[in-house]
Structure formats: structure tokens, C-alpha cells
Amino acid sequence: MAAPRPIEKVTLSAQVAERLRGDILAGVHGPGEQLHEVELALSLGISRGPLREAMQRLVQEGLLKSIPHRGVFVVDLSEEDMLDVFFVRASLEEAAIRRLIDSGDRAATARTLTVLSERMDRAMRSGDHASGGDLDLEFHRTLVDAAGSLRLSRTYATVQAETRLCLHRLMGGYRSRDDLAVEHFRLAELIGSAPLDKILPELHRHFGDPAATLRRLRGDASASAQGQTR
Known part of the structure; x- marks a missing residue:
């Protein structure tokens, strides 16, 4: 009888991915916003290695997009x-x-x-x-x-x-x-x-x-912003 496999420990990168995922869904990082590695690593109190792994995971999930020579951005769904x-x-x-x-x-x-x-x-x-x-x-x-x-x-x-x-x-x-x-x-x-x-x-x-709901939301946000500047 084969020995049972040990339970996998949650890696730091997985914990960071969960944190970033939650922040994106909560609107802490808005659509189209660039995520800066140095700033994020400092704010989370981690090194950039696990952060990069976490960000790559979210790129694969479709929540972030990586643009060569520019950086990593929160997806802005059209x-x-x-x-x-x-x-x-x-x-x-x-x-x-x-x-x-x-x-x-x-x-x-x-x-x-x-x-x-x-x-x-x-x-x-x-x-x-x-x-x-x-x-x-x-x-x-x-x-x-x-x-x-x-x-x-x-x-x-x-x-x-x-x-x-x-x-x-x-x-x-x-x-x-x-x-x-x-x-x-x-x-x-x-x-x-x-x-x-x-x-x-x-x-x-x-x-x-x-798409119609998204347009209405964006229109409401724009109208609200215009009202605040008057």
C-alpha cells in the first residue's frame, strides 16, 4: 500500500496571488492600472521573486496582462x-x-x-x-x-x-x-x-x-465625476 502524499503547504507566491486577486476584485487596483513591482513588494513586505510568481499566475488567469517593455497592468475588460x-x-x-x-x-x-x-x-x-x-x-x-x-x-x-x-x-x-x-x-x-x-x-x-450594463456604469461614473468638479 502506497504511503499517503503529504499535504501541500501554501506557498508565499500563492498567498500573494490570493491577496492581489482580492484587491483587484475589490477595486483596490483599478482597470488599466499598472502594478509596480518595487512598490508592491515593499507594501507587502516580501521580496520581488514571490511577487513575480504571483503576478504571472494572475496573468494566466486573465486578471493581469503583461506588456513587454512596459510592465504588468490590471485587465480592463472591453x-x-x-x-x-x-x-x-x-x-x-x-x-x-x-x-x-x-x-x-x-x-x-x-x-x-x-x-x-x-x-x-x-x-x-x-x-x-x-x-x-x-x-x-x-x-x-x-x-x-x-x-x-x-x-x-x-x-x-x-x-x-x-x-x-x-x-x-x-x-x-x-x-x-x-x-x-x-x-x-x-x-x-x-x-x-x-x-x-x-x-x-x-x-x-x-x-x-x-456590455450595456458596463456602458451604463461607466456613464454613471463619468456623470458623478463631472458633478464633483462643478
């Missing part, structure tokens, strides 16, 4: 980027729903999704949009995982960081704090027992038009 991320999400989640209907436990999945919707509702009502975005992602990831396809879940994970970035950017522009939970409650209910031709239109209606 309307086209948003639409592409949501296109991929919709395609994968539609495949997951089809698989779930064919061979999954719909009732158990619906119960889990309903619990997540309840938590999301509480977060949004308390004004915690960041947690609302995290729970939104957990809801959809749970749906995909319920299909029981390792490769589908793995593929979905490749757009997870960009999805998180999209959700956190869009959460403040959601139609109302009630809409987010209501739409997820509805999806959970349909996934539990409704036919495919009822679920898929609701899924696509729920995704809506992320």
Missing part, C-alpha cells in the same frame, strides 16, 4: 471581452443543463441552488455586492459541476477569474438589489423540474447584455 466571456459561459452552462436533464440529480441540484440564492439575496439586501458577485459565480459553477462532466467543469474553470471580474464590475449596475436573487430563484426552480425549452430562454434572459 465590451467585446464582456460579451465573449458571457458567450462562453452561456455555451457551457447550456451544455451542463442538457447533461443534467439527461442524467443528473435535478432535484438535489435545485435545492443547492436555492440555498445559494437565499444567501445571495441576504448579501445584496445588506449592500454587500462583492459577496453577491461571489455567490453568483458559485451558483453557476455549482450548476456546471452538477452535470458530472470533469472536462466541462475544467473548461468552465478556465474563464472563472474573468467571470469573477465581470461579475464584480457589473454588480453595482444590476437593475435592482432584488433582481439578482429573484432571477436565480427562478432558475433554480426551473432546473428542478421544467423542460429544456423553458430553462434555456430564462438562462439567456438572466445573462442579459453585459
Whole structure:
């Protein structure tokens, strides 16, 4: 009998990546902002080696981009980027729903999704949009995982960081704090027992038009900035 593998210790670079990831999603580092190695290393109290490893990890996740001879920058998602991320999400989640209907436990999945919707509702009502975005992602990831396809879940994970970035950017522009939970409650209910031709239109209606929401948010921010300078 083979000896069990020791539990891996969390490396410093992984801890730094988690910190930077959280800061980016919280807006501490804004879209398009350059991250300066020396300043960051000093503020975090670490050497530049682990910081570089952490930044490279976030480049691979799609949260940062490295431009030769210029530096590393926080990704600023364009309307086209948003639409592409949501296109991929919709395609994968539609495949997951089809698989779930064919061979999954719909009732158990619906119960889990309903619990997540309840938590999301509480977060949004308390004004915690960041947690609302995290729970939104957990809801959809749970749906995909319920299909029981390792490769589908793995593929979905490749757009997870960009999805998180999209959700956190869009959460403040959601139609109302009630809409987010209501739409997820509805999806959970349909996934539990409704036919495919009822679920898929609701899924696509729920995704809506992320580019339009982003434009509205940017317009509101611009109007606010102009008002403050008057």
C-alpha cells in the first residue's frame, strides 16, 4: 500500500496571488492600472521573486496582462471581452443543463441552488455586492459541476477569474438589489423540474447584455465625476 502524499503547504507566491486577486476584485487596483513591482513588494513586505510568481499566475488567469517593455497592468475588460466571456459561459452552462436533464440529480441540484440564492439575496439586501458577485459565480459553477462532466467543469474553470471580474464590475449596475436573487430563484426552480425549452430562454434572459450594463456604469461614473468638479 502506497504511503499517503503529504499535504501541500501554501506557498508565499500563492498567498500573494490570493491577496492581489482580492484587491483587484475589490477595486483596490483599478482597470488599466499598472502594478509596480518595487512598490508592491515593499507594501507587502516580501521580496520581488514571490511577487513575480504571483503576478504571472494572475496573468494566466486573465486578471493581469503583461506588456513587454512596459510592465504588468490590471485587465480592463472591453465590451467585446464582456460579451465573449458571457458567450462562453452561456455555451457551457447550456451544455451542463442538457447533461443534467439527461442524467443528473435535478432535484438535489435545485435545492443547492436555492440555498445559494437565499444567501445571495441576504448579501445584496445588506449592500454587500462583492459577496453577491461571489455567490453568483458559485451558483453557476455549482450548476456546471452538477452535470458530472470533469472536462466541462475544467473548461468552465478556465474563464472563472474573468467571470469573477465581470461579475464584480457589473454588480453595482444590476437593475435592482432584488433582481439578482429573484432571477436565480427562478432558475433554480426551473432546473428542478421544467423542460429544456423553458430553462434555456430564462438562462439567456438572466445573462442579459453585459456590455450595456458596463456602458451604463461607466456613464454613471463619468456623470458623478463631472458633478464633483462643478
